[in-house]
Amino acid sequence: MSTLVQRQEIRIEVQEARAEAARNALLRTTLALGVGFILLPLVIVIAYSFSSVAYGIFPPPGLSLRWYGHLLSLASFRGAFGRSVSIALLATALALISGLLCALALVRGRFPGKELLRGFLLSPIVMPKIVLGVGWFIFFARVGMQGGIIPITLAHVIVVLPFIINILAANLVGLDVSLEEAAQDLGAGAPTVLWRIVLPQIWSGLIISGLLAFIVSFDQVESSIFLTRGENNTLPIEMFLYMEKWQDPTIAALSALLILFAAILVAAVLLVARGTDVRRMLLR
């Protein structure tokens, strides 16, 4: 009898082990397919940028660097890249300064209507970008500010501000208030406390939110499309308009360079922030 029960138990265990192995294989395959699906469009863009022909065929009949040559001959993309970087840097800087002060007030201050105010400050995240885009078009036309990078920069400040306030507020919540109070008791003024005590503790939050703000600003299309008029196109808008007209691999060459640019940006931040918790936050 007992051997029969044992044999039955062993059989069940073997079945369970087989089912677990099958599940393991299935889930690992799912993960591999998921990562593959996520990376596929980026990989294909890089491969396609070396195509020898202008029409959409894959795999391409031959390899060449002609689209990179063509890209470099187009001054419009170079100008647009420079404008996009300037706008993203300026908007990020403005939003970091005003966002840090605002986050301090939200976390350390006590005043009525704080939650309502926080909701208002974060609301641009859910506002459809095209609605904001038309709003800014009408607003900047009304106040007579058209062309150049100033209106686009100001618009991007609003787009990135909620992300910065959110991340910095979360960073400030975790800080030990007694350190700041000790400094104040020893006679340090508020600016000194902010500069010497608070800032050194939230470096990682500043870098992460700044990086996110830069990327979000760099990616704006519909929020800015009515503020550009050719001479001041940003890079994504220049690409968007080029794609509406032509579909040759010039855009693939540019995209490949942008993928490289993003990779370098992230690698640089990871490298600079070595030994801090920025890496831990990014690689979480």
Added chain:
Amino acid sequence: MKITRAAVLALLAPAMALMIILYVIPLGLYFINSFRLFKDGRIIPIWTLQTYADYFTDPFSYKIIWESVRLSLIVTALALLIGYPVAYALHTRVRSAGARAVLALLLFSPLLVSVVVRTYGWFILLASQGLVNSTLRAAGLITEPLSLLFNSRGVVISLTHILLPFAIFPIYSVLGRLDLSLKEAAQDLGAGWWDTFQRITLPLTMPGVVAGTLICFTLALSAFVTPRLLGGGRVQVLPLMVYNNTVEINWPTGAVSGLTLLLLSMAAVWALNALLRKLPSV
């Protein structure tokens, strides 16, 4: 740091000035246009509800609204159906923390690249002689290339890809905070894998699923670049209507379309937040 009332005001001043001048006023100017009338190619500066009446009695408006909602529901469902197993596999099947971090960074990496670039990638993949069609043909599954571009199929595939990281991450982060002892208790009491998943893991990760739904649905509803570039004019959704109306200087109708879009997003945010509050928090 102790902060006085006066200091709070001073700290809030820069952000509030930016928000009022560059957010409240532009949106106000925008929505004022919904009370104007567009006639004979120009905007007539009178106060009227005529544009609302025209918009909501036109069957075409409902067609656009339904198309927007339908498309957003489809891509949200697809992103969650793909995203949940991927998040679950990443959490349960990758032992080393380093490998998990690298895979998470890879899954997140498309967000570092412009949406125009990602949409362009799908443009190449889905072309009639692109990789997807040539692979299917080589596998003998099709003889004629499928038309995947300039219709809603391409838009659905590309938008699902764009939203996938936003579906994966809330679920993955909730899985990380899950109380493993519950799972082990269930298994010790003899529950099989499926029972444990269905009765413990899935209900406890619902907050992540709802949060993912919220982000995906609102982003899908306001998507502009992908429907514009891959839809070939055949996929007409609210953001494209707002764009077209604005280009045609028909700001009043554009404002009513935009307000409709905004109300749909806000209704989704409100409903899903209410649902989130009812779920047990992890």
